[in-house]
Amino acid sequence: MLLPPLSILLGLAACCSSLDNGLLRTPPMGWLTWERFRCNTDCKTDPGNCISEYLIKTMADKMAEDGWKELGYEYVNLDDCWSAKERDSQGRLQPDPDRFPSGIKALADYIHSKGLKFGIYSDMGNYTCMGYPGTTLDTIDTDAKTFAEWEVDMLKLDGCYSNSSVKAIGYPKMSIALNKTGRPIAYSCSWPAYEGGLPPKVNYTVLGEICNLWRNFGDIQDSWESVLNIIEWYGNNQDKLQPAAGPGRWNDPDMLIIGNFGLSNEQSKVQMALWAILAAPLFMSSDLRTISEDAKYILQNKLLIYINQDSLGIQGQRIMQWHHFEVWKRILFNGQFAIAVMNNGTDGMPRPFATNLALLGILDCKEGYKIYDVLEQAFLGDFALDTTINIQVTPTGVVLLFLRPLCSFT
Ligand SMILES: *[C@@H]1O[C@H](CO)[C@@H](O)[C@H](O)[C@H]1NC(C)=O
Ligand SMILES: *[C@@H]1O[C@H](CO)[C@@H](O)[C@H](O)[C@H]1NC(C)=O
Ligand SMILES: *[C@@H]1O[C@H](CO)[C@@H](O)[C@H](O)[C@H]1NC(C)=O
Ligand SMILES: *[C@@H]1O[C@H](CO)[C@@H](O)[C@H](O)[C@H]1NC(C)=O
Ligand SMILES: *[C@@H]1O[C@H](CO)[C@@H](O)[C@H](O)[C@H]1NC(C)=O
Secondary structure: OOOOOOHHHHHHOOOOOOOOOOOOOOOOEEEEEEHHHHHOOOOOOOOOOOOHHHHHHHHHHHHHHHHHHHHOOOOEEEEOOEEOOOOOOOOOOOOOOOOOOOOHHHHHHHHHOOOOEEEEEEOOOOEOOOEEEEOOHHHHHHHHHHHOOOOOEEEEOOEEEEEEHHHHHHHHHHHHHHHHOOOEEEEEEEEHHHHOOOOHHHHHHHHHHHEEEEEEOOOOOOHHHHHHHHHHHHOOOOOHHHHOOOEEEEEEOOOHHHOOOOOOHHHHHHHHHHHOOOOOOOOOOOOOOOHHHHHHHHHOHHHHHHHHOOOOOOOOEEEEEEOEEEEEEEEHHEEEHEEHHHHHHHHOOOOEEOOOOOOOOOOOOOOEEEEEEEOEEEEEEEEEEOOOEEEEEEOOOOEEEEEEEEOOOO
């Protein structure tokens, strides 16, 4: 009989309790308005792209029709700029009447009728980041109740226009208020991003107990520079961030910008591969009505999604940096692993990289491993622990490997 690999034992022994709402045992997947559609409220001159019920409904249609839903992309989420500039006569948040004439409950019903889930946005502060009414300490209970009545499935709570003390009271208070509604509502907290993202200012034990996911770092923008900055920040601070993640509690490096304007095809693969390694939420923010086949091919990669959604929920780590190569490793269920080899260099041609399983610290199964190239969707063969693995990595590109042990651990 084989002993289970150490990694599995470590995985089952994973730390910390998580928010007790039973949600997001694997990272959430879906779509979010912000990166691509921002605060476009100009429905007069840009009716097809303004933040409106029309935009959300058409995106939900695409999610249901074009294979996204079956792959796990299930949340259709509004970000800032959905609300009216004033609360209603009873002090409740209300949608902009011109852009959401049917109301939010009807929108949620529509999304649910497609077998999808619906997320909304507010801000723990006097205003949202774009100047709409915020959730203040005295409106937390009202807003939680409103969202539950609308049958919202996720709340992203931003942190503009408040100070650290208000946030320290408000984020836990909203968690309790959501629980009290009796409706399971996944809770995304932007809190750590406003406090520098690192301990001791950020207490990840507390966050894991009150939130399902949290933004740690600045907003993603539509550029390679932005994606690379995020990857570097997560790598440089992994000792503090990696233990914070687990089932029901995720670090969120922000939306997938794949399918927009700023990334090449190779760079798009890097974002997707690294987000899989990081056990990151997969929220697309692109126009699903016009997205290219190349982008769709990357976003709909089943094996990559399988890696991202691994049930152990152990965030991966950077294990090596060498001449513009970065090697990242994630421990997966059943003795499996994912390895990403990123080339952050811009040296014109694909660069060779050679390694072997032993050098990657993958030694649990002495018989060796089957290795798959995830993005090329190719089987590379069976590898002994000391067999050389030769790969070529494009400039600002990545190779993502999936390793399945030749032994059985069950
Ligand atoms: C509220 O919290 C309790 C206790 O932690 C938990 O059992 C329950 O499932 C939670 N309910 C919701 C709707 O989150
Ligand atoms: C929020 O509003 C309160 C009450 O009007 C005010 O005291 C506080 O300075 C405001 N905070 C911010 C960050 O704008
Ligand atoms: C933070 O904001 C609250 C409410 O606006 C205010 O009462 C408090 O004094 C502020 N705290 C600090 C440290 O500025
Ligand atoms: C974080 O919060 C937990 C739970 O409240 C507490 O036990 C722990 O000491 C805190 N950690 C730090 C570094 O402040
Ligand atoms: C690129 O990778 C090297 C390691 O090979 C690392 O030292 C460097 O910080 C990375 N550069 C950027 C911009 O990410």
